[in-house]
Each structure stands twice: as structure tokens, then as C-alpha cells.
Amino acid sequence: MRTPIVAGNWKMNGSRGAVEDLVSGIRDQLDAALIAEGPAAGQGKTQVILCPPAIYIPQVCAAVDGSALAVGAQNAAAQEKGAYTGEISPAFLADFGVHHVILGHSERRQLFNESDQLVAEKFALAQKLGLIPVLCVGETRAERESDQTIAVVTRQLQAVIDKVGVAAFGSAIVAYEPVWAIGTGLTATPEQAQEVHRNIRELISSQDASVGDGVRLLYGGSVKAANAEELFRCPDIDGGLIGGASLDPSEFVAICQAAVK
Numbered sequence: 001m002r003t004p005i006v007a008g009n010w011k012m013n014g015s016r017g018a019v020e021d022l023v024s025g026i027r028d029q030l031d032a033a034l035i036a037e038g039p040a041a042g043q044g045k046t047q048v049i050l051c052p053p054a055i056y057i058p059q060v061c062a063a064v065d066g067s068a069l070a071v072g073a074q075n076a077a078a079q080e081k082g083a084y085t086g087e088i089s090p091a092f093l094a095d096f097g098v099h100h101v102i103l104g105h106s107e108r109r110q111l112f113n114e115s116d117q118l119v120a121e122k123f124a125l126a127q128k129l130g131l132i133p134v135l136c137v138g139e140t141r142a143e144r145e146s147d148q149t150i151a152v153v154t155r156q157l158q159a160v161i162d163k164v165g166v167a168a169f170g171s172a173i174v175a176y177e178p179v180w181a182i183g184t185g186l187t188a189t190p191e192q193a194q195e196v197h198r199n200i201r202e203l204i205s206s207q208d209a210s211v212g213d214g215v216r217l218l219y220g221g222s223v224k225a226a227n228a229e230e231l232f233r234c235p236d237i238d239g240g241l242i243g244g245a246s247l248d249p250s251e252f253v254a255i256c257q258a259a260v261k
């Protein structure tokens, strides 16, 4: 049994006051007994990860202290240290108690020209420094309409496997996020999402069966309380990466509850 995960990607939103309200809203409403400390928590639990903008990470780490809520980052540099003005090293994230880092989000691939190779380098370094990557993959609307979905997702995933080896996915998470569903209000149907998740698991399993069986695969793309349960019921969907709805404590908590199996 794979312990589900719900991760909130706050993107570039927040202020000190809003961060305080958001974390305390989540802590107040989320039944602490449901939150898993780690991946082997078993039935009735879910891992919950909050991914604030980097500058708010210390504030969120302090605010979740004493709870089982985990803190993740939204991005990290491909270099550990040196003359890279403005970058945030994965070593800094580890130093601040961050355990997870989202890598290859479509906004980074599209708006900041992150290539499959760069994402693979970031993945390799983050893992080397003790972080758990949440690798995002997904196709654009044009790619889906031209029947390229599986080919695109396979290319994005295989680029990382080629760099780090499939065993690396024994301590990584994959998020399938169709680009056309992110922030648009459009959601993949459970059938569409399950088909891609199944292909992702099969790709990993074909190279290492036990890694494929254990890797957690999250769906992301306009997940809300109203559609979370039917998505999370799919056999290869192990939770969600949540954007907009993660900024609303009630919505986010309802999504976390929907993930508990």
C-alpha cells in the first residue's frame, strides 16, 4: 500500500500575514491523526507537504513545528554553490529542514526555458543533497490533440532516468500535470489521468518492478475538493499536487481528506 501524498504549490503568492493565516487555517482544520510522518505510514494517513515561495520557507517551517506537516520548495538550482546570483541551492533548502522540492513544473519549463536536461541535473543534485524531488511531467494541449501525450511524458521522465538511473525513483515522487489543466479550471477526467499514470508506472516498472510498484504518482491540474475523490480513487493516482486550491485552507483540507484511503 502506497501512502498518499497531497502537496500544496502556493506558487508566487503570499505575504507574512497570509502565510500565517494559511498555515494556521490548515492546522486548525486538518485532523492531525490523518497526517503521515513519512512514506510508510500505511492505511488511513496521508502525507501533506506545503510548498511556499522560498523566502517564506523559514516562517512555514516554524509554523508547522510540532505537526507532521512537511515543507517543500518550488524549485532549486542545478548548482550547489558559487557565482550564481539569485539562485537557491538545494543545500540551503536542506539546511532549513526542507525535505521535498518540486522540479520541472511546467511554468518553469515554459516561462524559464528549463529543458529536460536541466531538470535532470536539478533532480540529480537535489537528491544527492538529501531532498526528495517531486518531478513534474505533462503535455500541452497541442501535444494532447496531436496524440503526443505518452511520448512527451515518456521523454520527460526518461531524461531523468537516463541521468540518475531508475533506482533514484525509489526516493522521488512524480507529478503528472497536463499543462492545459493547470490553473485553467479544466481537469483531466479520471480516465485520462489514470491512463497517463498507468503508463508512467509501467515505464518505471519495466526498468525496475519494485521501484515502479512503490513510486507515488500525483495528479495536478485544477484539483479541487469537488473532483479530488474521483481522481484519487484511480488505482495509479496516489494523491495530488494542488495549485490554486492550496491557498484556501478549507479546500485544501478537504482535498487532503479525499486522499486518505
Ligand code: PEP
Pocket (backbone or CB within 6 Å): 009, 011, 177, 181, 182, 183, 184, 185, 220, 221, 222, 223, 241, 242, 243, 244, 245
Ligand atoms: C500547479 O501549479 O502545480 C497546479 C496543479 O495548479 P492548479 O491546481 O491551480 O491547476
